[in-house]
Amino acid sequence: TGTKPDISREKSAELYEKAKNYFPGGVNSPVRAFKSVYGTPLFIQKGDGCYVWDADGNQFIDFCASWGPLILGHNHPKVREKVTEVMQNGMSFGAPTALENELAELIIKNNRFVEKIRFTSSGTEAVMSAIRLARGYTGKDKILKFEGCYHGHSDSLLVKAGSGLVTFGETSSKGVPKSFAEETIVIPLNDEHAITAAFAQFKDQIAAVIIEGIPANNGLLMQEKSFVKFLEQTCKDNSALLIFDEVITGFRIGFEGAAAYYDVKPDIVTYGKIIGGGLPVGMYGASAEIMGHISPDGGVYQAGTLSGNPVAMAAGIAQLTELLRNGFYKELNAKTKEFAESIQRFASARSYKLKVFHVGSIFWFAFTDKDKIQTAEDIDVASMDKFKQFHRELLNRGIYIGPSGYEVGFVSAAHTKIELEKAKRAILDALDIVFRN
Ligand code: PMP
Numbered sequence: 140t141g142t143k144p145d146i147s148r149e150k151s152a153e154l155y156e157k158a159k160n161y162f163p164g165g166v167n168s169p170v171r172a173f174k175s176v177y178g179t180p181l182f183i184q185k186g187d188g189c190y191v192w193d194a195d196g197n198q199f200i201d202f203c204a205s206w207g208p209l210i211l212g213h214n215h216p217k218v219r220e221k222v223t224e225v226m227q228n229g230m231s232f233g234a235p236t237a238l239e240n241e242l243a244e245l246i247i248k249n250n251r252f253v254e255k256i257r258f259t260s261s262g263t264e265a266v267m268s269a270i271r272l273a274r275g276y277t278g279k280d281k282i283l284k285f286e287g288c289y290h291g292h293s294d295s296l297l298v299k300a301g302s303g304l305v306t307f308g309e310t311s312s313k314g315v316p317k318s319f320a321e322e323t324i325v326i327p328l329n330d331e332h333a334i335t336a337a338f339a340q341f342k343d344q345i346a347a348v349i350i351e352g353i354p355a356n357n358g359l360l361m362q363e364k365s366f367v368k369f370l371e372q373t374c375k376d377n378s379a380l381l382i383f384d385e386v387i388t389g390f391r392i393g394f395e396g397a398a399a400y401y402d403v404k405p406d407i408v409t410y411g412k413i414i415g416g417g418l419p420v421g422m423y424g425a426s427a428e429i430m431g432h433i434s435p436d437g438g439v440y441q442a443g444t445l446s447g448n449p450v451a452m453a454a455g456i457a458q459l460t461e462l463l464r465n466g467f468y469k470e471l472n473a474k475t476k477e478f479a480e481s482i483q484r485f486a487s488a489r490s491y492k493l494k495v496f497h498v499g500s501i502f503w504f505a506f507t508d509k510d511k512i513q514t515a516e517d518i519d520v521a522s523m524d525k526f527k528q529f530h531r532e533l534l535n536r537g538i539y540i541g542p543s544g545y546e547v548g549f550v551s552a553a554h555t556k557i558e559l560e561k562a563k564r565a566i567l568d569a570l571d572i573v574f575r576n
Contacts, residue, residue, distance in 0.1 A: 142572055143535040145178070150194035154182045175523065176542045177531040186213025188553040191539055199539035200562045202502075202548035206541065207387050208412035210471075210500070211461055212553025218416045221457035222450055230450050238452035242414070245459045246422070252383075252398050252408050253424030257433060258447040262386035262411030263291030265421035266349070268441045269407045270295060272423070273347035273380045275439035276432050283324045283337055283348040283379075284308075287515030289356035290349060290384050300325040305337045328354060329362050329513040331369045338377050347380040347407070348373075352388035352397025355547045357515050359496045359503035367401045374406075380429075386411035386421070390459070391549075392499025393468050400498075413462075416454030419445075467552070468499070475500040475550040478559045485567050491574045492522075500550040504529070518545070525573055532569035538562055 158165035164172045166180065173180040181193040189212050191201040201213070211218065225238065243256055259265045270282055270293070284290065286300040298308030298320045308323035310316075324341060326333035328350075338345060348370060354360040374381040383405035389396040390413040398405055406429060411421040424430065434440045445451075461467065479497035486493040494505045496512065505512055506522035506529075526544030533540060540548050550559070 143532070145531070146197045146535055147195045148179055148181065148193075151182045152179045154194055155179045170541070170543055170546070173542045175544070176527050178534075180542070181534070181539075188212045188214070189551055189555075189558050197534075197537070199534070199537050200554070200558050200565075201539045202550065202562070203539055203541045203546075204549040204551055205417060206412070206546075207391060207549050208415060208417050210391060210413055210549070210551050211416075211458060212551040213417075215416075215458070215461075215553070217461060218454050218457040221453045222416075222418070225453035226450055228449075231445060231448055233444055236447070236449045236452070238449050238456065239447040242452045242455045242459070245456060245463070246410075246414065246424075249463060250395050252395060252405060254427040255430035256422050256424035257430070257441065258452075259421040259423070259441075259443055260419045260445050260448070260451075261291070262384075262409065262421045263293055264443065265386065265409040265411055265423045266290045266296065266382075266384055267293035269382050269384075269409050269423040270347065270349070271441065272425070272429065272432060272439050273382060273407060275437070276429055277346040277378065277380060279344055279346035279379070280322050281324055281341055281344045281346060282322065283326065283334075283341075283345050285328045285350055285354070286325050287328055287357040287360055288349070288351045288354050288384070290351070291386075294319045295323050296349075298323040298325060300327070304330075304333050305340055327514050327516065328360055329366050331366060334370055334373050338373060338379075343377075345377065345379045347382050349382040349384055352383050352385040353392070353400070353498055353501075355387045355501055355503075357545050358505060358512055358518050359498065359501060359547050360513050360515070360517075361496065361498060361511070362401075362513060364401050367403055371403045371405075380406035382407045382409065384409045387501070387547075388499075390414060390462060391501065392472070394462060414455045414459065415451050416458035418448070418451035418454045420448075420451045420455055461552075471500045471550065471552055474554065474556070474559060475502060478502070478550060478563060481563060482566055482570075486570060489570075489574070491570055492525075493570065493574075501547050502550070503547045504544075506544070529569055529573050532572050533565065536565035536569060538565050538569075 166172045290296040297312040299311040308320040310320045385396040389410035407425040409423045479495040483495045496503045506525040523544045
């Protein structure tokens with residue numbers, strides 16, 4: 140095998156030039172702009188099962204899956220049919236519908252971690268609301284987050300670590316007031332001492348600790364169970380709420396997400412993506428007691444014109460019904476494990492500096508020889524050059540993954556063994572090119 144010629148991006152490039160007139164960077168969300176990989180972004184025309192096609196007619200096996208929600212694959216007939224059926228009756232009322240009850244019931248009856256919930260229209264909203272709820276409930280202001288976790292783009296969460304073990308956040312975006320960032324404390328992942336130090340330094344001021352169920356926005360940073368348990372206990376000891384942000388992991392690594400995986404009981408959980416089946420939905424939930432603080436029952440305000448939108452609810456109902464089928468996760472997770480491990484075996488046999496980290500149906504290619512990567516600092520920034528080349532070689536071989544080396548990939552139920560085998564061969568060929576010298 141040798142380097143393949145670049146796929147044609149003529150139509151995509153044309154669309155991108157046009158898009159630049161309309162949107163900053165030509166996109167409606169920054170990572171789509173292909174800034175850290177080769178070439179212009181691909182404009183996607185359609186998706187079906189595990190495949191997507193771009194505007195130039197190139198076909199790809201897709202492991203981005205709209206960044207996670209499409210656990211059944213693209214355009215799943217059950218989801219499409221339900222959405223189409225519900226749409227015949229209109230698309231938004233701003234009034235309650237039976238569909239909200241139906242989706243809520245599917246979630247609450249099959250999930251130990253939430254007794255009452257609120258639907259929102261995005262993950263960002265869900266997390267932002269969960270933070271407000273934690274503050275309203277505890278009467279405290281500060282929140283503790285971890286370096287390397289992403290929780291959407293609300294002001295108090297666009298905060299990164301300064302220097303030092305426990306730091307006041309520094310804003311990671313212009314436009315976030317310093318005074319807001321100062322309500323957010325940032326510490327490294329997988330470091331029990333940092334948790335203890337933060338609670339000592341900010342005694343009785345921390346309303347909540349927020350962590351991604353399994354951090355998956357800055358590589359896949361698997362945490363030790365003992366660390367997560369320690370976090371849970373420390374929150375209890377200090378009357379701070381533990382918020383599990385399961386926007387990626389919820390309904391992905393299992394129906395009950397990372398909370399079940401680590402066997403912890405978060406006080407508030409946020410979900411997104413998957414429960415909308417590809418339509419815009421987010422959600423947060425907690426015990427009935429904590430949720431009783433949300434308006435109109437309680438004094439914490441949170442609302443949304445399109446919250447619980449019937450069409451989005453329909454997609455969620457159809458998708459979650461499939462996920463509840465016996466053996467769904469077992470099969471999907473086993474498939475992913477075999478896929479990831481066989482790539483790892485190949486890379487290890489050739490002494491390539493590559494680790495394929497994986498959990499459930501999530502995987503991440505790290506160009507490293509470290510056996511564990513558990514904090515943002517563990518990631519070798521220079522290795523992203525290798526990712527850039529890898530990404531280009533993959534696209535040229537019909538494999539679509541997220542256009543950044545910090546992003547994880549997703550296997551869906553629509554990826555059959557045949558396609559996974561095909562993808563694996565392409566990945567191995569791409570690795571040979573990347574490591575050829
Ligand atoms: N939390 C986590 C853990 C996420 O991964 C994301 C987005 N990927 C968000 C929150 C924000 O969700 P959204 O993009 O739907 O606003």
